Amino acid sequence: MPQVTAIYPGTFDPPTNGHLDICMRGSRIFDRLIVAVLRNSSKGAPLFTTQERAEMLAEITRPFGNVTVATFDGLLVDFARQQGATAVLRGIRAVSDYEYEFQMAMMNRKLDPQLETVFMQPAEKYTYVSSRLIKGVFQLGGDINSLVPPEVMQRLRSKVPANIAPPETGAST
Ligand code: PNS
Numbered sequence: 001m002p003q004v005t006a007i008y009p010g011t012f013d014p015p016t017n018g019h020l021d022i023c024m025r026g027s028r029i030f031d032r033l034i035v036a037v038l039r040n041s042s043k044g045a046p047l048f049t050t051q052e053r054a055e056m057l058a059e060i061t062r063p064f065g066n067v068t069v070a071t072f073d074g075l076l077v078d079f080a081r082q083q084g085a086t087a088v089l090r091g092i093r094a095v096s097d098y099e100y101e102f103q104m105a106m107m108n109r110k111l112d113p114q115l116e117t118v119f120m121q122p123a124e125k126y127t128y129v130s131s132r133l134i135k136g137v138f139q140l141g142g143d144i145n146s147l148v149p150p151e152v153m154q155r156l157r158s159k160v161p162a163n164i165a166p167p168e169t170g171a172s173t
Helices: 018-027 050-061 076-081 095-112 131-139 151-158
Strands: 003-012 032-038 066-071 087-091 116-118
Touching: 003 018, 003 095, 018 032, 018 050, 018 066, 018 116, 032 050, 032 076, 032 116, 050 066, 050 151, 066 076, 076 095, 087 095, 087 131
Parallel strands: 003 032, 003 087, 032 066, 087 116
Antiparallel strands: none
16 A cells, blocks of 8 residues: 655644644544645734744644654645645634635645645534634633643743733723
8 A cells, every 4th residue: 555645734823732633633544744834824924933833833743653844835736746745634623614625625636636635624622723713812811721732832821921911891980
């Protein structure tokens, strides 16, 4: 049987338990999984540098022996080809994710018909978790402990030290 290498690409700003859950599932079905952090995302200024995100991913995926972390720029299909990957892994949390994911998968298939996109669903308890929400809630002092790995929590605390926003009562004095 040929060995199958898959790429799990994303922005991962920061990695969440949902991402980790997908890594765990991917590591079970692929021989080799490369978690790939996009270097120049069009999503705007990231909270963590590419290197910080790659470091966090390397720390949290260490228990899985067949998972490595890389960064990439340019087209995903080109990076996949360089790595000898034949599959792209993406997580789908809800039906609302599907439209964008379907478009990307079809575009990647157009660019490289040999590259298959595989969708996996995270555990139900992470279906509402996104990096964007994690950052927003943490910055406002919300408890996100159970939604990100401890290594990410630690980095969030050092990146956003004063994350406890003073409560506004709205009452005028
Ligand atoms: O975590 P994200 O931000 O949803 O990940 C998006 C990502 C990195 C998978 C996507 O933006 C990507 O693959 N970018 C690389 C550029 C590319 O290949 N574009 C063509 C495919 S639509």
